[in-house]
Amino acid sequence: MPMYHQLGDVPAKRHIAFRSPGGELYTEEVFGQEGFDGAESILYHIHSPCRIAEALPHEPLELVEWLPDEHAHRHFALKDFPEGGDPVQGRQPMLFNDDVVMWYARPDRAMDCYYRNGEGDELIFIHEGSGILRTMFGPLAYGPGDYLVIPRGTIYQLVPDSDAPQRHLVIETPGHIRVPKDYINGMGQLLEHAPFYHRDIRRPGELETIDERGDFLLRVKVRRGFQPYRLDYHPFDVVGWDGYCYPWAFNIDDFEPKAGRLHQPPPSHLNFRGPNFVVCSFMPRMLDWDERAIPIPYHHSNLDSDEVLYYVNGDFSSRRGIDYASVTLHPTGLPHGPQPGLAEKSIGMKSTSEAAVMVDTFRPLRIARPAERWDDGEYRYSWMHEARPGAEPATAAR
Numbered sequence: 001m002p003m004y005h006q007l008g009d010v011p012a013k014r015h016i017a018f019r020s021p022g023g024e025l026y027t028e029e030v031f032g033q034e035g036f037d038g039a040e041s042i043l044y045h046i047h048s049p050c051r052i053a054e055a056l057p058h059e060p061l062e063l064v065e066w067l068p069d070e071h072a073h074r075h076f077a078l079k080d081f082p083e084g085g086d087p088v089q090g091r092q093p094m095l096f097n098d099d100v101v102m103w104y105a106r107p108d109r110a111m112d113c114y115y116r117n118g119e120g121d122e123l124i125f126i127h128e129g130s131g132i133l134r135t136m137f138g139p140l141a142y143g144p145g146d147y148l149v150i151p152r153g154t155i156y157q158l159v160p161d162s163d164a165p166q167r168h169l170v171i172e173t174p175g176h177i178r179v180p181k182d183y184i185n186g187m188g189q190l191l192e193h194a195p196f197y198h199r200d201i202r203r204p205g206e207l208e209t210i211d212e213r214g215d216f217l218l219r220v221k222v223r224r225g226f227q228p229y230r231l232d233y234h235p236f237d238v239v240g241w242d243g244y245c246y247p248w249a250f251n252i253d254d255f256e257p258k259a260g261r262l263h264q265p266p267p268s269h270l271n272f273r274g275p276n277f278v279v280c281s282f283m284p285r286m287l288d289w290d291e292r293a294i295p296i297p298y299h300h301s302n303l304d305s306d307e308v309l310y311y312v313n314g315d316f317s318s319r320r321g322i323d324y325a326s327v328t329l330h331p332t333g334l335p336h337g338p339q340p341g342l343a344e345k346s347i348g349m350k351s352t353s354e355a356a357v358m359v360d361t362f363r364p365l366r367i368a369r370p371a372e373r374w375d376d377g378e379y380r381y382s383w384m385h386e387a388r389p390g391a392e393p394a395t396a397a398r
């Protein structure tokens with residue numbers, strides 16, 4: 001998030017000698033995006049961040065595609081996705097293309113190593129769970145509904161609370177996760193019409209500087225796999241940093257939804273932007289107030305995009321088969337919309353309690369092999385049936 005921040009000690013000027021109380025020179029690291037043209041921070045380390053005791057063999061991680069026989073709308077029912085693994089290595093890929101990879105995880109243990117994604121930014125949506133995101137920029141406490149934005153290159157360790165079951169949707173991109181430019185003025189300030197403000201952004205509040213020698217494992221995501229290194233010092237050895245590039249958190253409940261006299265399209269729910277994709281947050285809100293309005297979405301064709309919807313909270317019972325933690329994929333080439341009868345039923349609805357996260361990609365998605373297990377196979381036929389009697393229309397069904 002483009003807001004200047006400083007933690008710990010930094011010298012009066014950039015690129016001058018800065019020493020420890022014992023007289024040792026700290027190592028200055030410029031941590032910047034887009035070749036010195038993008039957001040950057042400057043960190044001061046006790047040790048050289050290049051220092052490694054041993055480079056262990058690279059561990060390839062192949063994204064294997066599941067290519068079903070039929071091109072159709074799909075529903076992946078992830079409610080019963082099993083717990084397992086740590087918050088990084090327990091991730092399973094669901095959908096991917098060259099711009100974005102969507103992973104799903106229900107970690108049941110803490111990480112016993114430190115991790116840096118060397119080839120992508122990460123946006124972690126915490127559907128369930130709480131804990132601490134420890135980073136070299138300082139720790140961030142997290143809880144349900146948080147989006148954690150972690151710039152590539154950040155060394156971190158996710159430490160879930162032991163008594164809090166976790167459910168994470170991870171969006172990884174080789175580009176950068178951004179707040180939409182339309183929300184920001186020329187001074188970097190969020191505009192009045194933006195659905196959130198700087199007060200909603202949580203940044204590391206204190207630095208966790210660890211000056212410790214020992215044996216520490218750092219796993220770096222690079223070359224489409226993990227490169228493990230052994231370090232002889234703790235990787236959180238930063239004594240101070242300042243700048244614009246650091247991890248931050250935003251809770252989906254702080255997204256102020258927009259409502260209108262008639263139906264508001266998905267871009268009014270825009271939360272983040274990446275290369276060739278967007279992330280929208282659909283939150284509980286008042287619905288269209290014109291007495292002629294049809295509050296639920298019209299049928300539409302995604303002529304240029306694949307649409308992924310992750311159901312977070314609310315009553316989705318009217319949408320056949322859809323449940324808590326469901327993922328729907330409405331791929332390009334096909335129109336989609338509410339099931340038969342729901343438009344009529346929705347007339348006069350005053351509000352919706354549903355929450356959902358949407359990822360719209362502008363290039364086709366591929367389905368990862370692990371997702372096959374969760375594909376219900378029936379969703380494509382759900383437009384053959386009338387909605388169940390008495391069901392409330394699912395307004396998140398974009």
Ligand SMILES: [Fe+2]
Pocket residue numbers: 300307330336397398
């Ligand atoms: Fe849609």
